Amino acid sequence: MKYIFLMLALFSMGMAASAQNTLTGSLTSKQHGTAIMGTVYIPQIEKGTVADFDGNYTLTNIPNGNHTVVFSALGYGTISKRINFSGNQIVTENIEMEESAVEMEEVILSTLFHKLQSENVMRVERVSTAELSSSGAVTLADGIKNIPGVDIISTGQGIGKPVIRGLSSNRVLTYTQGIRLENQQFGDEHGLGINEAGIESVEVIKGPASLLYGSDALGGVLYLNPENFAPSGESHGDVSSTYFSNTSGFSTNLGIQTSAEKLKFLARGSYSSFSDYKTGADYSVTNSRFNESDFKTGVQYLGNKFKTTVRYNYNRSNIGIPEEIGAQTRSKDLELPFQEIDNHILSMDNTLFLKNSSFDLKAGYLYNDRREFEDDASTAALRMQLTTFNYDLKYNLPDFGKFETIVGLQGMFQDNKNKGEEILIPDATTTDIGLLATTHYHLDKLDLQAGIRYDSRKIKSDAAREFGEADYIPALNKNFTSFTAALGGKVDVSQLFSVRLNFASGFRAPNLAELTSNGVHEGTNRYERGNYNLKNEHNFQTDLSLEYRNEHVEFFANGFYNVVSDYIFISPTNEVIDDTPVYDYLQDDAKLYGGELGFHLHPHPLDWLHFESSFETVTGQLQNDDYLPLIPANSLQNTFRVEFADGKSRQQSSAFITLKNTFDQKNIGTFETRTGGYSLLSAGVESSFKINKVLLKAGINGTNLTDKKYVAHLSRFKSDGIYNVGRSINLNLKLEI
Template sequence: MKNILCLLAVFLLYTAASAQNSLIGKIASKEKNQPIPATVYIPQLEKGTAADFDGNYKLNNIPDGNYNVVFSSLGYATISKKISFSNNQEITENLQLEESAVEMEEVIVSTPFHKLQSDNVMKVERVSTEDLNSSGAVTLADGIKNIAGVDLITTGTGIGKPVIRGLSSNRVLTYTQGVRLENQQFGDEHGLGVNEAGVESVEVIKGPASLLYGSDALGGVLYLNPEKFAIGGETHADLSSTYFSNTRGTSTNLGVKTSGEKLKFLARGSYSEFSDYKSGADYRLTNSRFNEKDLKTGVQYLGTKFKSTLRYNYNRSNIGIAEEVGQQTRSKSLELPFQEIDNHILSFDNTVFFNNSSLDIKAGYLFNDRREFDDDPATAALRMKLNTINYDIKYNLPELGKFETIIGLQGMFQNNKNEGEEILIPDANTTDVGVLGTSHYHLEKLDLQAGIRFDSRKIESEAARNPLEDDFIPALDKTFTSFTAALGAKLGLFENFSTRINFASGFRAPNLAELTSNGVHEGTNRYEKGNENLTNEQNFQADLSLEYRNEHIELFANGFYNAVNNYIFISPTDETIDDTQVFDYLQNDAMLYGGEFGFHLHPHPLDWLHLESSFETVTGKLSNDDYLPLIPANSLRNTFRVELNDGKLRKNSFAFITLENTFDQKNVSNFETRTGGYSLLSAGIESSFQIQKVLLKVGLNGTNLTDKEYVSHLSRFKPDGIFNIGRSINVNLKIEI
């Protein structure tokens, strides 16, 4: 023990005595040389500052190393510069920013080299949670369906599962607080389990990301960035509340954060409550009500040799299980049957800085406690406890010329335990191990990125139920392995025009439900039979992205072709058990293809005027030409938006009107029916006012303003002919100090 204490004392003394670098300078506009109070931020350190009104800035306590420093301000083009720090240097960096009608760029966190989107080889969609809420989204899942190429499988307004280019469930991996989210996501009626409060932005990788994240990232990744800590020396607090007329729902959250030079802290709590939603046909779907409590907190320490961030999130969701249009009520009290779900997420993110390299060590512990109450509100008929420990170790090697290289080790230990009478999947342990290497090569007009990875997943399940009964589930012991690789290039051969070409392979090991199910799944009203002989899904996807932008217009076209070998799907049989139709899990090769196309018009000098349009399409087929189930219909989205950012009292304002046209879905699987098209109109207005040190934001928006009667093809209530949510007028108020 004495030796350990001595070593710790020496380490602390070494840290205290280590060199502290600083960055100083002045930021001005290129056109008029006027000072700009821009933001200076180092993403890898999560450290930043704001220039004063004279454009002067200073950033202290920077560890030795090479970092991308991002300079940004509203109305100006963002600049990212690689700067080397060592030996107690004070580096001066004076910059001139060019005026730009293009919105400020942000650093993409979900890809390994943390670059601006304009420098990223892989096309990643990024949107702030604030923008999603301003569009009238009820939940975080509800908001992400506004991103081109992303849709949602819904169970009312309380449950939504993301769909990326036609792939969903365990084929889409969700990351939050830097760790993979595990919450029994195999179920159609299992939602995200993450509240939008305390989530700063959402990044979507559309395509295989197994190289970076392993199994379950075959279809893409939904990456939730937690809110940033306050700038050093500042303390902030905010309170916001939103009212939704359709469900008479309210969502309120309160946050506070404070930062010193090295130590930072934040905390945020929220509560949401909704009654049954009313459809465009003027009836309410009985027991579609839900409520949610959420707490997020975090602490961060940044020294001259290491950075540590500890975050914790607790979420309690109570969700009614809607079955029919029954008693019409505006009550928010849950009725039987309902789900009660607890999610605990603890993440510990550490970075050790060396002179010209760094080591990232992330660890996460997640506990998901899912309970379903059928007849007795005091006793759960189904209760599944899921404990997950995952880790992610990456070493950023010293740069070799134009090469940046990362090698890594990732893994997961997971235990599923049943404590209820009903059993969907047996008690089981899952162990993942993956090793990877990836490199980025940068030239003036060309960026290349490549990588390779090997994964192993071992699933061990226990036997369940009586061996003499038909619903017996035998024990299982299987191991799945896979090699995956990716190669991509970004070319800027012509002025204002860029091209991205990416080739990537991905894989997904079968989940427990697909391997071991043998019984009625109440949430889907199916008798599901698993198949222990299922093998890996393995895919290869080619992406082509074209983008043109100038001071007046941005044009984009993204196309993809995705070939999936041994695609796993559930198929109905002629057999019935206990008056319930039996469904089997089968495999066949499949292909998906389509893309997203659109433009953004912002004519200069009318920079306050924006016209955005996007079209998305995806087709999914099995090798026998049967269509895949749960493929989103083609859609066209047009938005007219006005933004005003000047004024002493009124800091900024915007107004928008959006028309979303969803076309007929005629390409349906054997057990689906066609879905008619529909058009939804939404609009909103928001303004913020600076009153001394208080910022007040007031917003009003409406969704489905024409109160359209419609059914989404991806609604789980479609077979029952139940319409989606009707008109909702929403009012939000936010106070920041």
């Protein structure tokens, strides 16, 4: 551990003055030769500029090294170039951009090499949180379920757990501020604990990402990109508020940003409060109310050879736990039982730029304090304190021809302690270490990527409860190791059509609950018994992605086949203990298969008109052909959207109407019941107005406009016959300076 802190100290030391490089040039239209006021951006140093009226740009204070530079402009195809900077150099790049009706591409940050989506070997879904909010999402988890291939296991509106292609909990890894989020995610009723305020965008890797992230990325990764700092020399502030009619709820957040040439700062605070949600059956779900306080801040320094970013996030969530339908009230005061959860996330992201290479070091400290109050609001019946320190050191080797190569070391030390009367999992420590190497090969029409990784995880727990008692949990000392690998390629068959093919393996070490449980889990109404002899889960997934796009239409088809060895699942027995049915953790081979289809029509020159359609399906089965539990139902979503821009005072206006059809879920696990299909209608309008230096955004949207009475298959209230949320009309207002 001392070597890690020594490395942090070395990375945090100021560097002596050295070469400063400059990038200059012009942006022009290839078709017409006219100037373009586009954007020039270098993702690795988070630095950019905007071309002037004549299309000229200058970007200064660029460290030495090989950097990817992204040139983008509305109405033109995005261009990325790999440029070497060294020795107080002035580099000139005059870029001719081609007109395109396709929306501007973003740099994908979750896949190490920071490529544009069109250059990425893996297809990664990316969506901004602004888009999620404008669709009527109440929380971040509520919003991500609209991404193709993604759903959530919900406990009311206050708790949502991501599901990627049928896999969830410890099989899906969440990253925030560049570090892995650890918050006792094994529990069905344990949500993300991250507020959408201060999150710029969401990226989803659908498939094994163990090569990049180690254990628990067997099913995929939810990667949350924090908001960007203001451009150099600028200061900004904003305040926004949203009202939700269904819960009489509101969410308000305030943010400030200020940036000099080398030093940048931002801060954001938010507060949300909601009463019990109303169902389409004309009743409210008693004690489904919740509130959330969130604070985020960050500071960044960019020197001639060194960049460091420090971010901190504090989140307090108070979430009611519904037990039965009782008093109908609009009160926002929590009733027993309820959860009270504190999350502290401190991260440091450092880059040291060398002549033709660079070192990246990310380190994080996380503290999760989870309390559950049952009969007494002053004393927690259940209290788990989880402390996690993780680090991620990577060396970006000098480019060798068309090869970009990264080698890395990742690790985690975790300590879990119980402070309450009840015990779900024993006191324990977890130690991870992983070594990886990956390379990317780029040609004009071909991209290849391959990598290999080795991981080791050690779990050591104390004994719990009294020896000789039926619920006694013995001490545990286990080691889990694994090799994983990935190979993928993307080829542009033509200017309009591309194919991606990926093969990847992943693994997951069993978690503490699966290994050590021995008692009643109140949240699931089961007596759960762990299995000391559980082995690693391993999987091998094949992904095929086809994409076609021209100036009028875009189409994609993604298919996957995922084979999981030693899949861990919980299964009912014929026993009853303490009047509660007993469930054991078992292992068997499993398979999951399915995919997503998407269609986007934007006829040129009617670029303001959009019609989008997507279909998703997944099937999961054990080796004996029994269906896996918690598999999302097939769904079809159609959206009609219009967008108008470039007014004198009205900057942009948009409107949408969406119909989502969720089909019957008949392929159910052994302790599930069939779920009927349903259709949900939503719509909204939004406009922004510029008055001097003030930008005003206003919008109204509605979800479940027909007040449909329905139950989602992945709702944890389904077994109690409690319906999901009914109609909600939501008003939002934002002021930017």
